[in-house]
Amino acid sequence: HLPLSVPIKLPNGIVYEQPTGLFINNEFVPSRQSKTFEVISPSTEEEITHVYEAREDDVDIAVEAAKKAFNSTWKTADPAERGKVLYKLANLIEKNAETLAGIESLDNGKSLFCARGDVALSANYIRSCAGWADKIYGRLIETGSSHFSYSRREPLGVCGQIIPWNFPLLMWSWKIGPALATGNTIVLKPAEATPLSALYVSQLVKEAGIPAGVVNILPGYGKIVGERISRHPNIKKIAFTGSTATGRHIMKAAAESNLKKVTLELGGKSPNIVFADADIEKAVSNIIMGIFYNSGEVCCAGSRVYVQDTVYDKVVQAFKESSEKLKVGNPFDESTFQGAQTSQVQLEKILSYVDIGKKEGAKLVTGGERIGEKGFFIKPTIFADVKEDMRIVKEEIFGPIVTVSKFSTVDELIEMANDSEYGLAAGIHTIDINKAIDVSNRLTAGTVWINTYNDFHQNVPFGGFNQSGIGREMGAEALDNYTQVKAVRIKI
Numbered sequence: 001h002l003p004l005s006v007p008i009k010l011p012n013g014i015v016y017e018q019p020t021g022l023f024i025n026n027e028f029v030p031s032r033q034s035k036t037f038e039v040i041s042p043s044t045e046e047e048i049t050h051v052y053e054a055r056e057d058d059v060d061i062a063v064e065a066a067k068k069a070f071n072s073t074w075k076t077a078d079p080a081e082r083g084k085v086l087y088k089l090a091n092l093i094e095k096n097a098e099t100l101a102g103i104e105s106l107d108n109g110k111s112l113f114c115a116r117g118d119v120a121l122s123a124n125y126i127r128s129c130a131g132w133a134d135k136i137y138g139r140l141i142e143t144g145s146s147h148f149s150y151s152r153r154e155p156l157g158v159c160g161q162i163i164p165w166n167f168p169l170l171m172w173s174w175k176i177g178p179a180l181a182t183g184n185t186i187v188l189k190p191a192e193a194t195p196l197s198a199l200y201v202s203q204l205v206k207e208a209g210i211p212a213g214v215v216n217i218l219p220g221y222g223k224i225v226g227e228r229i230s231r232h233p234n235i236k237k238i239a240f241t242g243s244t245a246t247g248r249h250i251m252k253a254a255a256e257s258n259l260k261k262v263t264l265e266l267g268g269k270s271p272n273i274v275f276a277d278a279d280i281e282k283a284v285s286n287i288i289m290g291i292f293y294n295s296g297e298v299c300c301a302g303s304r305v306y307v308q309d310t311v312y313d314k315v316v317q318a319f320k321e322s323s324e325k326l327k328v329g330n331p332f333d334e335s336t337f338q339g340a341q342t343s344q345v346q347l348e349k350i351l352s353y354v355d356i357g358k359k360e361g362a363k364l365v366t367g368g369e370r371i372g373e374k375g376f377f378i379k380p381t382i383f384a385d386v387k388e389d390m391r392i393v394k395e396e397i398f399g400p401i402v403t404v405s406k407f408s409t410v411d412e413l414i415e416m417a418n419d420s421e422y423g424l425a426a427g428i429h430t431i432d433i434n435k436a437i438d439v440s441n442r443l444t445a446g447t448v449w450i451n452t453y454n455d456f457h458q459n460v461p462f463g464g465f466n467q468s469g470i471g472r473e474m475g476a477e478a479l480d481n482y483t484q485v486k487a488v489r490i491k492i
């Protein structure tokens with residue numbers, strides 16, 4: 001039998017206790033069937049630990065706990081009390097920041113530099129949600145003197161949340177923050193590749209004073225736990241982040257079961273544009289942050305770079321030189337920019353796209369190779385002289401691979417940039433504010449970054465156009481996805 005926690009020594013020297021059980025009703029418990037699965041470190045390919053694997057019957061128990069907590073405490077709690085415990089949770093995340101960053105680097109393979117950014121944004125976002133908790137308003141509606149009419153925003157109930165492996169802690173915070181602030185309770189499934197941080201912060205959830213049953217965490221597989229969550233009759237809403245294919249499947253399951261509400265944060269193939277008048281040095285640094293940050297495992301990665309023809313050769317050369325200077329390797333080395341890809345499957349998928357790109361006739365400017373034999377490391381890879389119908393330009397690769405295309409006029413650029421089934425984000429580099437605003441208005445994208453990229457703030461909404469998603473996360477918009485409007489009309 002697996003103990004419910006194991007001591008782990010992180011490569012940065014921190015020793016901590018890692019919970020391994022399912023988190024239900026504020027307790028760590030073994031799964032009903034006592035199955036476990038292995039968690040490996042992508043940077044060493046060695047086993048970190050096993051954790052308990054939830055199955056359908058565990059989902060049922062967690063949903064029951066969440067339903068009870070919703071009806072007995074959380075739904076009717078003073079919103080200020082909900083805010084108070086969320087503030088405490090944000091502070092506890094900050095107090096545990098170095099441990100959490102280390103867990104993310106160990107489990108996901110990302111560099112400490114990236115992991116620290118995730119932890120900071122997670123704490124900021126939970127704090128932002130804490131502030132929203134007692135600022136959820138309905139409306140008084142003028143309907144003449146014969147009636148008194150008003151609306152109120154009510155929570156939905158038990159929410160199912162399924163998150164991916166690229167930002168395990170950050171996605172946990174984007175999901176639980178708005179759900180809890182608005183009075184919902186949750187059953188969340190972390191990705192099978194990266195369950196450790198969600199289990200670690202469950203201790204903080206309890207310590208912060210969040211009542212039993214409000215937050216339930218079930219590590220396990222998508223096809224078992226994810227499927228049960230998506231189809232569960234007592235789950236009222238599902239929030240998912242991951243691939244477009246799985247998002248489509250979940251939406252179908254939600255529709256076929258009980259028409260649960262759905263928000264989806266899906267894939268992307270986002271254009272990052274450099275105009276000839278841009279500050280080239282800054283633009284190159286932003287396109288590097290756009291594609292190689294978090295090893296390219298970013299849904300809004302700027303994976304299609306568009307450069308105006310007169311500066312194309314200069315930008316490609318500067319991009320190549322800067323990319324070759326990036327330090328790739330041990331995520332715990334303070335100077336590492338790019339750590340490991342998160343799984344062998346992902347590594348192989350990315351390398352297969354290198355072959356596809358070469359076969360399609362694109363010019364490999366730099367990279368394209370695995371680094372070493374242990375750990376899933378890949379060189380930052382740039383393809384230039386691409387054609388817009390190539391698979392490497394069309395399909396989401398989800399790794400440190402970027403294509404660089406040439407454009408001459410704004411109209412030509414808009415046509416190329418918008419020619420995608422996705423629409424998550426876009427970047428524009430120019431010193432001409434009129435052009436920046438005109439182009440940003442014409443781009444099909446949920447977020448447009450101007451003279452920056454992958455630049456998030458907890459108060460700014462994020463989400464996709466087209467097949468990149470439904471609904472928004474962060475900002476005031478995220479709260480709308482966790483409440484429903486009740487209209488009340490009183491005859492005087």
Ligand code: NAD
Nearest residue numbers: 163164190191221222223226227242243246266267299398
């Ligand atoms: P995925 O979308 O299948 O997995 C994401 C989450 O969904 C995981 O927790 C997984 O367990 C769960 N899941 C899988 N099948 C499910 C099902 N039938 N029902 C309910 N939940 C289910 O992604 P993946 O297979 O890990 O990666 C494949 C590709 O997806 C990647 O190469 C990448 O292109 C893309 N991806 C995108 C994002 C993003 O943030 N947009 C994140 C991860 C992966």
